[in-house]
Amino acid sequence: MSNVFIAFQHNEESRPVVDAILADNPHAVAVHTPGLVKIDAPNRLQIRRATIEEQTGRPYDLQQLHVNLVTLSGHIDEDDDELTLSWKH
Amino acid sequence: MNIDLQAREIKPLRNTFAHVAKYVGDDKPASRYQEATFGAQPSANFHYRPTWDPQHEIFDAARSKIVLADWYVLKDPRQFYYASWTMARARQQDAMEANFQFVESRGMVDKMPDDVREKALRVLMPLRHAAWGANMNNSSICAYGYGTAFTAPAMFHAMDNLGVAQYLTRLGLVLGEPSVLEEGKQAWLQDAHWQVLRRYVEDTLVVKDPFELFVAQNLALDGLLYPLVYGSFVDDHVAMQGGTAVAMLTAFMTEWHEESARWVDAVVKAAGAESEANRVQISAWVQAWTQRAQAALAPIADLALADTGGRALDDAATLLAERCRKAGVQG
Numbered sequence: 001m002s003n004v005f006i007a008f009q010h011n012e013e014s015r016p017v018v019d020a021i022l023a024d025n026p027h028a029v030a031v032h033t034p035g036l037v038k039i040d041a042p043n044r045l046q047i048r049r050a051t052i053e054e055q056t057g058r059p060y061d062l063q064q065l066h067v068n069l070v071t072l073s074g075h076i077d078e079d080d081d082e083l084t085l086s087w088k089h
Numbered sequence: 090m091n092i093d094l095q096a097r098e099i100k101p102l103r104n105t106f107a108h109v110a111k112y113v114g115d116d117k118p119a120s121r122y123q124e125a126t127f128g129a130q131p132s133a134n135f136h137y138r139p140t141w142d143p144q145h146e147i148f149d150a151a152r153s154k155i156v157l158a159d160w161y162v163l164k165d166p167r168q169f170y171y172a173s174w175t176m177a178r179a180r181q182q183d184a185m186e187a188n189f190q191f192v193e194s195r196g197m198v199d200k201m202p203d204d205v206r207e208k209a210l211r212v213l214m215p216l217r218h219a220a221w222g223a224n225m226n227n228s229s230i231c232a233y234g235y236g237t238a239f240t241a242p243a244m245f246h247a248m249d250n251l252g253v254a255q256y257l258t259r260l261g262l263v264l265g266e267p268s269v270l271e272e273g274k275q276a277w278l279q280d281a282h283w284q285v286l287r288r289y290v291e292d293t294l295v296v297k298d299p300f301e302l303f304v305a306q307n308l309a310l311d312g313l314l315y316p317l318v319y320g321s322f323v324d325d326h327v328a329m330q331g332g333t334a335v336a337m338l339t340a341f342m343t344e345w346h347e348e349s350a351r352w353v354d355a356v357v358k359a360a361g362a363e364s365e366a367n368r369v370q371i372s373a374w375v376q377a378w379t380q381r382a383q384a385a386l387a388p389i390a391d392l393a394l395a396d397t398g399g400r401a402l403d404d405a406a407t408l409l410a411e412r413c414r415k416a417g418v419q420g
């Protein structure tokens with residue numbers, strides 16, 4: 001078992017994304033460092049558009065998260081509604 | 090000599106202002122929306138009552154029949170504060186600008202049949218004045234309402250309505266000569282089709298209770314007008330007859346109505362959920378104003394859609410009733 005992680009700039013735009021990730025992934029842990037939020041999760045981490053939209057009350061395009069994305073690890077499985085990080089091929 | 094650079098984390102002693110923490114707690118940083126909204130309503134040390142309304146304080150929750158222990162429960166699900174609202178609208182403005190450019194550069198207006206163009210102008214031009222009324226009414230809600238969570242989005246809504254009126258003006262100038270604006274105004278003032286709606290708008294201009302005004306304008310009237318005009322008329326009728334240009338130039342209205350309806354519904358729902366008295370009062374307002382709005386829009390549905398107008402208006406009413414039901418009030 002190994003971790004996947006994703007890190008965002010710590011700002012107002014990434015806040016709902018981080019909140020959504022923590023809501024959807026109960027095992028994920030957010031680590032706040034200056035200017036940065038890194039979210040670690042064992043094996044698998046999922047970002048769902050619908051959850052982000054619940055947080056903001058507005059339509060969200062998952063591609064928007066790349067604006068504040070700093071780094072990530074894991075294999076990416078991405079479509080319009082979800083972005084999943086895992087070590088599965 | 091070595092210079093050792095290190096990042097050092099400085100933990101803030103407090104996560105947010107005390108007046109915000111009172112609402113959301115201090116265990117994590119508050120969002121900009123929360124900081125721009127909670128505790129922002131001036132609530133004390135009013136030395137003098139306004140000379141123009143000595144029965145009330147300058148900011149006074151008693152101007153409305155709706156009673157809430159805390160007016161900050163009327164949160165905006167879109168979480169708009171000034172910056173997020175302007176950024177969202179700027180994006181939409183860019184999209185609309187591109188639409189106008191597309192329509193003009195492709196000569197799409199010339200390809201429209203003349204009767205469709207004239208019909209679109211006849212229905213849409215007088216609505217500039219209805220949108221202006223909505224602007225005035227929402228400004229009034231902001232001025233006399235209580236609680237920043239309620240009044241700030243009302244001001245945004247007022248400016249949005251001004252934007253709607255401006256898009257209609259530009260649409261008129263693209264589709265016809267500048268004289269169409271004056272013709273629209275004359276229709277608003279004289280033409281029998283518009284007089285019931287004009288009476289509705291003018292009557293709402295003098296409604297004193299900010300929450301009643303909110304229901305009359307944003308829920309009852311706009312809840313019927315937008316689906317009828319921009320849905321049934323523009324998107325389903327005009328666009329099908331070669332008037333796609335009109336649908337493109339009113340794209341903002343459809344999108345905006347859908348978005349802002351969520352705010353309107355959330356406000357009504359939160360206020361109604363507080364007490365039975367509120368729920369009954371709001372339901373009474375909804376019923377009275379919806380009935381009037383339906384009567385006001387009937388001649389316009391007729392003008393716009395002829396035989397199918399009645400059914401389109403009924404569809405809009407069903408939609409509105411469903412929204413009211415979900416918000417927990419009787420439509």
